[in-house]
Amino acid sequence: MMNEIKIFSPATVANVSCGFDVLGFCLDSVGDEMVIRKTDKKGIYLTKIENFDLPYEAKLNVAGVSALAMYETLDLDFGFEIEIYKNIKPGSGIGSSAASAVGSVFGMNELLGKPFNKTQLTEFAIKGEALASKCEHADNLAPALFGGFTLVKSVSPLKILEIPSPDDLYATIIHPQIEIKTSESRAVLPKEVALSDAIEQWANLGSLVHALHTNDYNLISDSLKDVIVEPHRSQLIPHFNDVKQAVLGAGALGAGISGSGPSIFSLSKGQETANNVKEAMQSIYLNSGIKFDIHVSKINTQGVQIID
Amino acid sequence: MMNEIKIFSPATVANVSCGFDVLGFCLDSVGDEMVIRKTDKKGIYLTKIENFDLPYEAKLNVAGVSALAMYETLDLDFGFEIEIYKNIKPGSGIGSSAASAVGSVFGMNELLGKPFNKTQLTEFAIKGEALASKCEHADNLAPALFGGFTLVKSVSPLKILEIPSPDDLYATIIHPQIEIKTSESRAVLPKEVALSDAIEQWANLGSLVHALHTNDYNLISDSLKDVIVEPHRSQLIPHFNDVKQAVLGAGALGAGISGSGPSIFSLSKGQETANNVKEAMQSIYLNSGIKFDIHVSKINTQGVQIID
CATH class of the missing domain: 3.30.230.10 (Ribosomal Protein S5; domain 2)
Incomplete structure (x- = not known):
């Protein structure tokens, strides 16, 4: 034994x-x-x-x-x-x-x-x-x-x-080494949300589950939206919007906050795009004075x- | 031509x-x-x-x-x-x-x-x-x-x-012939909902989409929940809770409001159960003095x- x-x-x-x-x-x-x-x-x-x-x-x-x-x-x-x-x-x-x-x-x-x-x-x-x-x-x-x-x-x-998820799906994650206090990331969460926003969120989640089942990368991209939490929590992450814009420009399917941050994840079709996304993420943070780690990973x- | x-x-x-x-x-x-x-x-x-x-x-x-x-x-x-x-x-x-x-x-x-x-x-x-x-x-x-x-x-x-949906999925729908004014069914909708309720709702919707993809009848049953709208709109439909309890007792996977009502739908595995559900629905309304139509239908x- x-x-x-x-x-x-x-x-x-x-x-x-x-x-x-x-x-x-x-x-x-x-x-x-x-x-x-x-x-x-x-x-x-x-x-x-x-x-x-x-x-x-x-x-x-x-x-x-x-x-x-x-x-x-x-x-x-x-x-x-x-x-x-x-x-x-x-x-x-x-x-x-x-x-x-x-x-x-x-x-x-x-x-x-x-x-x-x-x-x-x-x-x-x-x-x-x-x-x-x-x-x-x-x-x-x-x-x-x-x-x-x-x-x-x-x-x-x-x-x-x-x-299930498509075989060729890769994540790129950047961890800007700042501290966000748990209390702070909780405090910015709304207790109540507009019904119309909630509907948009569950339409996107239902759509993302369907997209993962059907290996539909375009639909994964279309569904990776967060109208509820990201507008609040992203304000705690320096350069969040710049990073998001840069990775979409580099061909990522989408990007968002990993957990309660400060890491930012993105998803890409194929390792090459995921590596381009890494470059794009780095380019935003390199001159910021903020240290960071960055990872490219296949979905495990x-x-x-x-x-x- | x-x-x-x-x-x-x-x-x-x-x-x-x-x-x-x-x-x-x-x-x-x-x-x-x-x-x-x-x-x-x-x-x-x-x-x-x-x-x-x-x-x-x-x-x-x-x-x-x-x-x-x-x-x-x-x-x-x-x-x-x-x-x-x-x-x-x-x-x-x-x-x-x-x-x-x-x-x-x-x-x-x-x-x-x-x-x-x-x-x-x-x-x-x-x-x-x-x-x-x-x-x-x-x-x-x-x-x-x-x-x-x-x-x-x-x-x-x-x-x-x-x-997609499983082959053996049937709906039973009862239409109690009462009028619900559109203005009334709109008025009872909350403008804002608790974030915790919204999360539960999108967990269930994500789960339902997965269940339909995987032909998982138990999970369809577990996912057919509405914590946002049904608690409000069901009050406009006489005997709603009795019908729901009766159809679940008759083996239905779940039940809810069809559209904005007053019809109540339920889903069942197999035509026999869907017919039993019809009996159960009828039994609630037969002595109510409310006229009704009732339909059993395969998913088209x-x-x-x-x-x-």
């Missing part, structure tokens, strides 16, 4: 313009690596965390909290050690906490012989995610676990739909996976 | 719970018959209207207005006569005006050798529909023209998506069609 496993837990993009709070997709070029190891001592132990200064106490650590949520449903005479090699910057808006929350429970489940399905793993991971985001949501967790595009139909009961249809 | 054509212009269900203002589907067991005939005299002429007392003057008649909208884009040295054998009661909420608006332009297009595609025909029909409903919308027109389920992504520019995937 396996005693140790190394996994890749991917970054993810949540919201995806018209899919606010429900849609997400999975990246493959950026993610955390984690080692999960069985240990004789009962309990959950963070034994190594590299690259970022995160808490070692399990109940204060996102990966630890999701691990504990699973662990406490079992009656095991052994425990688990967790090592985190963190590559996704916390607060970047590409699912850093979700990757941690997912990685621990995925790895433990593998070592235990897969007693839980992916929806059950998401339930555990929600507990870890809640430590970071102060509310229970799954729009980054679901794509990290299932891969591809996911639609979280409801959190309670948890119902996750896997939406597998999600979290074993690498050793 | 054909000089006369007889067509069947079907009734339709718009809104479909979570798809308020964008989604619709087409029926095959109820619809109008119309005859469109070329005539030497230039212009559009209503020459026969059976069953209901509707205006004969083309510019005051829904079928006439849509016909004129098309006719005026052409430079013909002849005209058209229109006969309407109206079976869909005006004001029933199953697309009576849409059937008229669609029938005339579809028939004329056939007689002219199909110069226009279905989206263009919808543009003309919108003008007729606007005469009846005082605003330009296409959520009944699109399913009447295209058949099956349609999603009107936007009206301007007009973009209609054809959503063809839409408006030639019958002679």
